[in-house]
Amino acid sequence: MARLSSTRRRRLLTLLVLAVASGALVAGGGTALAHSAGESTHTASAGADGRIIEVYPNPTTAQNRGEYVTVDLDRPGNWTVTDGEGTARLPDRTGEFAVTRHPAETATHTNVTAVEAGGSFQLAVSGETLELRRDGRLVDRVSYEDAPESQQWHRDRDPHWQPAGFRPRDPATTGSTSVEAFVLPDAPGAPTEAIAEADRRLYLAAYTLTSERVVEELIAAHDRGAEVRVLVEGGPVGGMSTKQAARLDRLAEAGAEVHAMTGERARFRYHHAKYAVVDDRAVVLTENWKPSGTGGADNRGWGVRVDAAATADDLAAVFKHDATWNDTVRWSEFRSTVETTDQESSTGSYARNHPPLTTTADSVTVLTAPDNTDEELIELINETDDRLLIVQPSIGSADFPLLEAAMRAADRGVDVRILLGSQWYNEEENDALASRLGERTEGSDNLNIRLAEGNGRFGKIHAKGVVADDTAVVGSLNWNDNSLRNNREVALAIQDEAVADYYAEVFDGDWSSDGTREIPVGILVVTIGAAGGTVLALKRRLEFADQPNRQRS
Structure with missing residues (x-):
């Protein structure tokens, strides 16, 4: 499907727009981008033939053995990398090279050719400035503060600090x-x-x-x-x-x-x-x-x-x-x-109203989070002209980026319907969300929200699906920041009118069921503080205190 292509080009354009909008564009043809996870800045000379592309200062090894900085050289020359105390001279050829004091240990973290640094070259966890030079002239500089443990800094990713061992994928x-x-x-x-x-x-x-x-x-x-x-x-x-x-x-x-x-x-x-x-x-x-x-x-x-x-x-x-x-x-x-x-198993029995549909789809695209799903789904929603159907157990907040894209679609005349769950753990927050959306859209006729109770068709809403014109998206992605930014999620975008109509028919049946309750957007209700707030936890296993981001199943 055409709308899911050219990802690399859009990412670079997005980074440029963000840099300009935030005032990060600096004189001399360089850019400086700051990030919340271990503050960092990056400055590159205009038309540079080499660049620093990866830094790994804080591996989980004794004395951080195996730490390295990777550079990418487009032409041979007299290239060096320095941290101000030690210097490494790079090979006089093109390619990628990992500068390190411990080549053997570095080889367990990257397949890039290792170059051993001399002197006191060492990547400090508390902060460092690294410079790439050619014939003594500064070509690229990267500075960081408080390097996160077991995370790598990457030049063209947002955010730049990402867990070691994670390699983002394109659709x-x-x-x-x-x-x-x-x-x-x-x-x-x-x-x-x-x-x-x-x-x-x-x-x-x-x-x-x-x-x-x-x-x-x-x-x-x-x-x-x-x-x-x-x-x-x-x-x-x-x-x-x-x-x-x-x-x-x-x-x-x-x-x-x-x-x-x-x-x-x-x-x-x-x-x-x-x-x-x-x-x-x-x-x-x-x-x-x-x-x-x-x-x-x-x-x-x-x-x-x-x-x-x-x-x-x-x-x-x-x-x-x-x-x-x-x-x-x-x-x-x-x-x-x-x-x-000990957990009880479900034993319900339900009618089989919708048999499977077998057909030939125009195209199928694999989407993954946190790699690419956010920008691909936003682009899909932005290009929607007629119908946008969304089914979710709940949505994290009114300013969730995918939801904001859906509201913009309603503003331009797209028929947007959102079907949410009505279980004890999400009913109040879903009611509150509908009210928030009503305030922002001023009761737009193009935006409608309902809470589904099943009424014999099913027990509860657990689907995470989208129908956008003739494209259907099916997968594990919950509409909250934790799912979009932190979890491993997988979805397929199927571009085909028959497939989209199949899921739309299921959606319509669930929407019109006697068990659904329509929420009149625009009526003010009190937002439950616990539902709208975010509880930050240092430990991975405590990250379920905030109900909208909790991964129940």
Whole structure:
């Protein structure tokens, strides 16, 4: 789909606009960008032939051994890098080079050619200024303060400080391909059927996994000789259930490769993605692999299967990126540290009003957070002309960027409807949000919000979906800052009129159900302070105090 291309160009343009708007453009052709996580500035000469592209000052090693600064040289010359105390002379050739005092240790962090620095070259955790020079002339300078632990500074990323081991991805689009769109609880067999009969590979990414049927399919695939790998979140909100621990025990005993993402230095606040790679097909869900989700026993959820090797390969690359760093631990090693909790399973039964739709989609694009989903969805919403349908359990705040884009769409005449949950834990905040939106849009006829209670069609809203004209977006992304900026989330954007109409029909049925309650935007209600505030926590596992950002499932 054309609207999801040219990402690199837009990112560079966005950075330039932000720099100009913030007054960061400085004389002499350089730019200086400051960031909240470990303040940093960057100045480059106009038309420079070399640049500092990465700094890793604070690895989690004794004496920070392995710290380095990476430079990219476009032409040979007399190049040097200095921290003011030590200097490294770079090879007289083009390419990328990692300047370090400890080349062997640095090789465990980067594949870039290491260049050993002499003298007292050392990257101070409390702050440093690094200079790249050619023939003694300053070409590039990077300064930082208080380098965050186990994070790397990257030149062309926003924010510049990002967890080590995280490599942002661009969206990847596959052309015309067969897809199956389905919804839950109407089609509980679809997710299991999508992962069945794997012969070569079966990678399953999960926030939680308690479905016995799914575990049986994983073990059966392993017994057939397929490579079976599972990655789960090691510390879900509310703790890991006793049932999930038993399911993972069984998988590991059967020989499947099971990992948990965990630890205070994890690259993502939560591994919240829900997808599978099955040979040359892929399935992406809004639901967890458990009875209330894929089992069809409670949640309204959306899902899609894609029969395209390119899409499967791209998701396989995401899985390998996430499952092969030092924040993922084998279940056999992690098991002894897990304290489980007893949690009830859903046992509801619902009508099957919407059978799956199989068709050929015009294109499918893989989106991931925190890599690219924000700007891609904002662009999608900005280009919407006629209809914008949004289903979410809740939305973090009235100034959430995707919601602001939706309100701008309503202002220009797009029919915008937002369907939210009405459970005990989100009803008040959703009511308050509707009132806030009404104040900002002055009761626009183009913006309507309802709270859905299911009325026999489902137990609760858990889907995270968008229909924007003829594009549908299906995935794990909750509309809050934590999900967008900190979690690992995966979604597919399917550009096809039939697929968009399928999800729109489901949306319309849920919208018009007797169990929905329309919220008259514009009527003032008191905003609950706890719902609108953000509780900051230093520890990763305490990040669920704020209800809008809490990852329940």
